[in-house]
Amino acid sequence: MNRVEYMDPERSDDRPPIRALYVSGDQESAQRVQTLLAAVSDHIELTVAEKISTAQHVLATSAVDCVVVGPSLSDELKGELLDSVDNRYCPIIYVLDFDNQQQQIPTGELIDHVSILPIEHFAARLSVRIQTLVETARQKQRTKATFGQFEQMVDRATDGIYAVDSEWQIQYVNQTMADGLSATQSELIGQDLWEAFPSLVGSELEAVYRDAMSSATAVSGDSYVGPPFDSWIESHVFPDGNGLTVFWRRTAKQEQTQSLTRAKAILDNIHDAVFVIDETYEIQFANPTAARIAGHSNPAALEGRTLADLIEGLVADEAVDAFQTAVSEVRETPGDSESAVFSDADLQIDFETAFGTRHFDVRLKSCVKSPTETLVVARDITEQHETRDQLKAERDALRVLQEIMADTEATTATQLSRMLALGCDTLNLEVGLVSAVEETEYRVRAVHAPTTAIAVGDQFDLATTPCAEVLARNDVYSFVETAENSGHQLTPETNTFEPASYIGVPLSVNDERYGTLSFASVASPVQEFYEAERTFVKLLSELIGAELTREQDQQQLKETNTRLESLIEAAPSAIFEIDPEGTIVRWNRGAEEIFGWTADEVVGELVPSASNAEVETFMKHRDQALAGKRIYGEELTRQTKDGTELDILLSTAPIEGPDGTVSSIIVVIEDISAQKTHERQLRALQQTAQQLTVASSLDEIGEIAVAASDRVLELDMTGLWKYDRTQHALVPVAQCESSLETLGHAPAFAAGEGLAWEVFVSGDVRVYDDVTQHTARYNPDTAIRSEIIVPLGHYGILMTGSNQYKEFSDREVDLFRILGASVKAAMVRAEREATLREQNDRLTEFAHGVSHDLRSPLSVAEGFLEIAKEDPEPAHFERVERAHDRISQLLENLLTLAQRGTTVTEGDEIAVAEAAREAWTFVETDTATVHIGESLPIVMGDRSRVTQLFENLYGNAIEHGGEDVTITVGPLSVEQGFYVEDDGTGIPVDQREEVLKHGVSLGSGTGFGLAIVAAIVRAHGWDLQVTESASGGARFEFIVEAIPKN
Template sequence: MTSSTDRIRILHVDDDPEFGELVSVYLEREEDRISVQTATTPGEAIDVLDAREIDCVVSDYDMPGMDGIELLETVRERDPDLPFVLYTGKGSEEIASDAISVGVTDYLQKERGTSQYAVLANRVTNAVEQYRSTRALEASQKRLSLFFEQSPLGVVEWTEAFEVARLNEAAEEILGYDEAELRGTHGREIVSEADRESVSGVIEALQEGAGGYHSINENVRKDGERIICEWHNRVVTDDDGDVVAIFSQFQDITERRTQRKELERQRAVIESANNTIVTIDDSSVVQSVNPAVEETFGYSPDELIGEPLTTLMGDDVADRHREAFERYLQTGERTLDWEYTEFVARHRDGSPVPVGVTFGEVVYEGERWFVGILRDISEQRARQEQVEWTNAVLSTLLGTLPVGVLAESEDREVLAANDRIFELFDLPGTPEETVGADCERIAEAVSDQFVDPEGFVDRINEIVDTDERVDGEELALADGRTFARTHEPIELPDGAGHLWTYRDITEQRAYEDRLAALNELAGELIVADSRQEIAEIGVDAARDVLDLDANAIHLYEEDRSALVPVAGTEKVFDLVNEPPTFTEGDSIAWRVFEDGEALAVDDTRDDPDIYNPESPIRSELHLPLGEYGIMMAGSPSPNDFDQQDLVLGQILAGSLVSAFEQVEQMEQRRARERELETQNERLEEFASIVSHDLRNPLNVAEGRVELAKESGDLDHLDAVERAHERMNALIDDLLTLARQGEYVSEIAPVPLDGLTRECWENVATADATLDVRTDRAVLADRGRLQQLFENLMRNAVEHAGSDVTVSVGELADGFYVADDGPGIPADAREDVFDAGYSTTDRGTGFGLSIVKQIATAHEWEIAVTEGEEGGARFEITGVSFADE
């Protein structure tokens, strides 16, 4: 039977009551000394600590109102030493670091399966036992001090004036004086100047009977040596209270104090170390081992002490170790790397444990002792394999990127580069040969390729010094090329770093300049006042924008709108393979050719090159008979024309269309990139939510199923069913967020009165009441607006009670949904739309997030405030009404 002093009282804090109950069951099964009290909120936990004696607090991190770190801070203010274990599903290095800085006893991440509860029970038991041992040690030291007071130490008898009356031999030996030399000397005289003031206070307290019974101060021996002495002082009085004598027992604790501090420091380090620290004698038998051995190897320290160290090794490793150790003892030859070596050790259950081992030799009082530090490197090996895999993937990706990439360390050494950057800068060697090279020297070596070499180098140094993020910074090269540079600071395991990319955007810039000119031309054509002006604009555009050596330009059009081509219309003709020809003589084309001036005409029936049904131009361009305008520009030098007519108007029109199509493609690509960024952000958010919110009900379901199997008690399946219902609700809301996103389909008038009453029928409202105060219709996606109302109504019933009244009314530019429940505190109104936020254990925490998403998709604003009747009121504004 477990006594009350052995019982371990645990307070488990988790906002999921099902999971809290499951943890209680498993902890009490793992250790019969454990008794668990649960709390679902930090406030409830504080109340339990006020009411009961608790040996250890086990707390989740992510909880409403106060997270696990804040609860830890509150507990530490009350009891700096009470064991506190942070047991959470939302683990990260940042949270662990914060917990350690506040003084957490241990940190454990929730995992799947029931084996985690054995680990938790072990951690809690160790923490409590260490806590109790510390308390017991303090009590023992106090009893020990009393024993010192009665031991035969140095003794001094003082007069009432606190002058030396007599000494014993031990006192003479400690102080270096004979009794005769000190008799009549005041107690302050054997104290150093630094401690005389404090000693005077001790003497006064003794003389007044108000204390001073124990002190430690610096004394000065006869030979001048300064020593630290511990004093135990007593005033002896008679029955009348008169002072009979004053005695002091003391001892020199200079060396002991120094050694004790060092020993305590070393012992604390060893006992609290996460790695196994073991000492063995020259027979390789374990003499001592710290508690960490149990977590790594499954053995308690008592099981290993007196056993050979090879107990922890596999047979092959044990044989090699035994042979190497014996050879070293006999010959001094080391055949193992004692500084650090790795091998596969053996767990108590026979399973392999990869470990890293460091051995050291100590000679103490003529005996050789060996100290080994054994560290479980399973995670290290797994991370190393992951890093190697990641490096292989990144290396392949780096090599296939179409941009030049250079990664450098904080010390400006090359970490990685790809072939493309070597091509851009015409660098010698290969990317592999450049690793470790000085990036500053590389920058100086290629700087002469730029228009401003010195500015190129200075700008790189400025970016590195300030860790500035740079995106698309353009650089002009001496050979006419243009590069775009990007810089991103990166975090590396051993410090900061820099990632640079360079792109050759010469053709892109030329294209963009040409595109800008063509866009400017399109605007000029739109506002042109005459056909003659259009003709002149076309000539200038062909020569200046398209850079064509044109002898003539033809642009055929039915009406003025055709001068601004649109992709997909029939107003843009296909460019013929061979330019058409025209007849020397009286044709319009020849007249323009001779004059060298632009000309526009409305009626082309007098032009033999165009109106003649047999004309080669008509047949090649497939022009129907009728009136067509023809815009032409001729060469100022007829001899250069060479009887050919290039249809530059078609080229110009085609270039405009191509530019429009390119812009459209770029916009589509940017839209896709923005959509991907939004999806990635949503995926990260979902991953965080799933890792925390789904893990608890999943653990509850798994644990209860296992309990049902073991006990045959089917009542456990009720908890499984509730866990599955909660997971289904979470998954449904997650899918709604993921699939529909911030998009709407067809916008149409939607009457609020009819829609809200239909939504009310779709929601389990019990005794709740709906009050619709508007008959207007809004422009919206009906299906998504229905989701918005149903989620707000369901939220009101869940948080305000089954008899709540929900009202729907109109605002100047929108509508509202309000209830007469308890409302939402002002400091929580910004958080209610966050995914996963919930103040009850029934909700999924996604309902209001979906509402926010639907409002954003319609380009509406949503805010929560206090209603007229004190409840919660959600106001949706920026809404268009159908009758406006």
């Protein structure tokens, strides 16, 4: 019998034997199988078990690689045996005899069957099945072990790695990420991502994650992440149908991030496989092409694995030896580590991939930053039809491209020119163009065209260029004609762009459409553009777009800095910058104006301070800023160059340098002295208002007011005037000492005199910056040049001034207005209290009068009643009745007096003439006459009370002047008001005030008629004067506030 061995390409000579267990109830057939199997393979050790219990014991106590089930076992015993076998890693093979060919056997990855017939080939077939299934099981175990190692590697990775499901619940987080969040892995798993990591909410990364989740597209991005990381984070997000897997790491600074982004764009797009290995051949980096070649979708799956593990069984041993020799030579070769030149070792390796055998050209180079690491670039040349010169040209192009990108000092114009020249050389075309497209205009932004007249700035009609098709497709567009055509043109003079061969791609700058990158030639090459060339053009477009973006960002940054510089210089606040030692490096114009020191005096020096306390405070604030803390609006006091003490508001902001440490401090200071002074003045005015509330007299109010104006508002030419109804003038109440010394005693202002009277009548606050410009001023030769006059209603005015021309600020006017309001409120209160005192005095007097007036008729009634008891004559009862009538009349007059004396709060417009005529109809006039004059005023008041006033005056005139008395009602000639006079006997001078009191009569009256008149006058707020008429009779003058007639 021929020996049959399973040939495993990955098997070495020292592979372990296979331990198989044959279970059968037929001892003779089992021993026969054991003999046959030993004859075909000495690599399989077969143990025979006749009973299920024996087989179970062997499985429990020994390592069994495969179980073979003989055909004699019943289905029940086969099921019991199957339960005892770990079929995940131990294969089961069922032997079928001729009678059991149609039996049902279990199915599974590691379950198979073999027929015992034909018997001469049974042992060989069984040997192959055993070796095949065992090798498969062992490969599964190795895969599991490898995956376990991978999990440990991910857990120990220095990058943060975590995964979330579609509901944003954390499903996995590695130790690095958990440490960064100051939590354990178990605490984080199951949490909502946004709650566990609140700094992501509202950040750019949140938008990136949600976009990746919704679009199921892998995305990458950089963003600044707040606490607890407080740094720029490079994040790579990979959706997998069930959620996201996120890889992220800290970046040193934004410039490095941009450089890494460019490098990553190159590595992600080139068709070369790129590895970085360390001295132990462990893979530190792999690009997507390398991952795809190795059969992985994610490059991170390769990192941490050794190269030997990755290529085991996939690369010939001699190729491995050649690779290791080349790596050793690269590491041992001295030279400039910064050089971009790769080794020129001619190393080509065949590699077994999921796509079959591929052929790679491998180049090596020591890494710049870590000499112990080696950069491996492997190019797949399997399908390459180009010549070796073309291959060299492509490598040279990439090498030159790397050198171009490494030159960070070159200008954008230089970089664009270099990349266009490289593109023309690589593609063997004449013209390379970068265009900017706006609507229908195509403008040349950069050009490499040594054989044509096209220059930067030339313009074409977009529709006449192939670039229109590029933009319409938003993808690479190319064409090549099969023969040369001299009719094609590239001439801006004719606005024509008609190449014979062309390849172009859209350009984007800052994620917005910019124009196109294109290469063209009038002479058409014979072949189409290869995919590699199309990819190369795409790569160039990405790099050129990145360069234009950098230029645009730098220009915007420059413009922003210019605007900020202008803003800082124009700002009214003091803005300056200091270094960590406290030395001033910037000092704006606002700082010069506020503190008095010029920039030349302080730049390069420590911040000027006037006292040790200020120095200590400054040092404390500097230390806080160096610690990264900001100060917002701290109130302090500082002295200026001339010693003036200012109230200031201090704010600071630390500025971090590239290394993350504070390199300088921005200080912003606002001068709030005027605001603080205003606050102090408001508080002082509040205290003044409190003092005014307890002032007991108008003189005291005046003294408090002018003192507050001088002390609080620093207005020392202030005076208070009250309106005197009797004089119909504004008379002085109080004035400042400075005013008294400068101007002498303040004058009284009669009706119509000066600006003061104008303000009093208008009721509006007036500010006069130059009094001499107003002809209505009281004194043409006054020393006062500017004034503020505040009316106090009908109580008077409050006035202040300056003997110099001055533009009063709105704040000064407002504060003086506030003082005026407080003074007016005090005058109102004082008047009210005086009125109350007067009313109380009158009430007391009234009580005495009522008691006296009622006592006389009451005594008469009591006396005659006693007499009538003894002598019941009718005459006695008549005297009692008359006394009672007198008492009733007195009580009725008292009630009228009480009703008519209440203050009128709301009233109607009353024509005095109409009220006088109406009242005359209510009086028993006999032969008396009344003359009611013209131009009588219209007043505001209670119509019934005003009519009652005239009734009482008419009755008083008839009672004391006789039945034929003549009464006249007319307007006052000087003041607003009216008079009522008669030609009777008049009122003696010494009794003119007494007659207005209740109970006082010069005849037989009750003495209440004129008292009621006086009460009505007081209720309306009028003034009443009793005098003598031209004919010697009584004259009553009423001074009122008249309403202008329409």
